[in-house]
Amino acid sequence: MLSCMRRASPNVLLCQLKVLRDITSRTLSAVTTLAVDDVDKRENSILVNWSKEKDSWSKYHFDWLRDSCLCTKCRHPGYNQRLLDTLEDATPTSVEVEDSAAAVEVEWRDGHRSQYSYEWLLANSYCHNNVNKPAKPGEDKIKEITLWDHKTMVDPPQVNYNNMMTNDNSLLTMLRAIYKYGFCFILDAPVTKESMTAAGDRVGPFKNSYYGQQWYMETTSHKKDHVSFGKGRVLPHTDDPVFFEPPGLTWVHVLAYENAEGAGSKIVDAFSLASYIKQHNPQYYTLLCKVSVPYKILFKDATYGIRKNTFTLDDDGELTAIALNHIDRKPLDEKSLSEATKALSCNADEAMMKMYSALRHLHQLLYSDQFAYKCDLRPSTMVVVNNWRMFHARDALIKGYRSVCGMHHNREDWMSKLTMLESSH
CATH class of the missing domain: 3.60.130.10 (Clavaminate synthase-like)
Incomplete structure (x- = not known):
């Protein structure tokens, strides 16, 4: 069964996002913290709520997340080219919130683990509401x-x-x-x-x-x-x-x-x-x-x-x-x-x-x-x-x-x- 968990922090109320706060001071108004339930697992995606008060959110589909993994097992560290077929299987077994890394980590059915920082997710948001992406x-x-x-x-x-x-x-x-x-x-x-x-x-x-x-x-x-x-x-x-x-x-x-x-x-x-x-x-x-x-x-x-x-x-x-x-x-x-x-x-x-x-x-x-x-x-x-x-x-x-x-x-x-x-x- 797919689970959505939060790791590492004993404080279950808020996740302070310093990296995200630095970005949003320039691009996304008034989004500096996330509640622990602001990363929600859906049937075929996750929903990151940047600010519920402002109805600011981004959706990321699991197919897209698997296709976007940037780790050195999936991408060549020098040329950023894919090293394997990321279209074969995009079935997640767990989704976890990493407080210390300000990131979301997904484990896939083949055992591979992918980590996506909030900063990266915001910059690469493609399905969203009330979000101003920072320039690349x-x-x-x-x-x-x-x-x-x-x-x-x-x-x-x-x-x-x-x-x-x-x-x-x-x-x-x-x-x-x-x-x-x-x-x-x-x-x-x-x-x-x-x-x-x-x-x-x-x-x-x-x-x-x-x-x-x-x-x-x-x-x-x-x-x-x-x-x-x-x-x-x-x-x-x-x-x-x-x-x-x-x-x-x-x-x-x-x-x-x-x-x-x-x-x-x-x-x-x-x-x-x-x-x-x-x-x-x-x-x-x-x-x-x-x-x-x-x-x-x-x-x-x-x-x-x-x-x-x-x-x-x-x-x-x-x-x-x-x-x-x-x-x-x-x-x-x-x-x-x-x-x-x-x-x-x-x-x-x-x-x-x-x-x-x-x-x-x-x-x-x-x-x-x-x-x-x-x-x-x-x-x-x-x-x-x-x-x-x-x-x-x-x-x-x-x-x-x-x-x-x-x-x-x-x-x-x-x-x-x-x-x-x-x-x-």
Whole structure:
């Protein structure tokens, strides 16, 4: 028979939770003690009452508890990977309250014992009422993003190359800026490909693609492998929406600008632009969120194609990514029309015209510079752009010689580096 017991303390009235009190002073109001019956065993779960007075509780199912055991028999101490199949049997034989450890201990039918501290249970609560979970390490320091336009972006974020290479605080400053504003300049960088490689190594592994881990172009003439690898104008875009997972970061480093004129750069805050469209033309915003756009690119020995929504929302309806590249975009097709018709509950003629109107409106805002920061990239200056948030563009090279190198990082790699640095600072 399953039992729920309390261990160690002779005082059966209250369990003082110092660790929990430290947490709740920041996150959970007025929960500093637990009565001995505040950890209740249910048929398939336990119920932890953080505060009965405030009806503050969390429920933890036995299947989940067994799956979550972090002891060294269940998880590798270095990599935190499972060492056994925790789905085989999650039948508890006893549940005990450990006063001295401020924890709940569960013994399973196979004899294994798992201990869960109140602090850990609170931080990992998933089924609860009136509970404010503390932020995980690093997450509490990653703040909200800042939307900007051409009027408010007067002091663009920047770091010094040598500082970023030798000081984690400077690297953190750069990654924070990319998260908050969408981009950051790196000043006084050596004018070599190797300097960019070294800087990228500070963030994490490079994203490999058809172009390799890095790319290089000389803007002296149009090249056959990509129209942007030339001297012509490049419209505002995100890099490589044609791939299943577009790059998370785009790096650009100018290596030469000799007897040259033109090739000015522009960075556009697409999240700010999207917010503007949502406010002033919600129907266009709906279409850009719900209608997928076909993309395709052809190389000599490879072809890539995919469908992408221009604006991607998460489950809470928050904008998480943008995707637009005019040169690789195919005309809207039957699936696009079906999605637009469904989104607007209208006929096919109206749906197709309004979807193209939405794309046209988006392009007009991009060309207006309302949400843009314009600059002239020159040798010794790098720029790193959040490719899931920013559009970037380049004016035509009117004359002279210009060479540029670049590379990409996956989103999860640069966000992992940011989170790890935040947790240690």
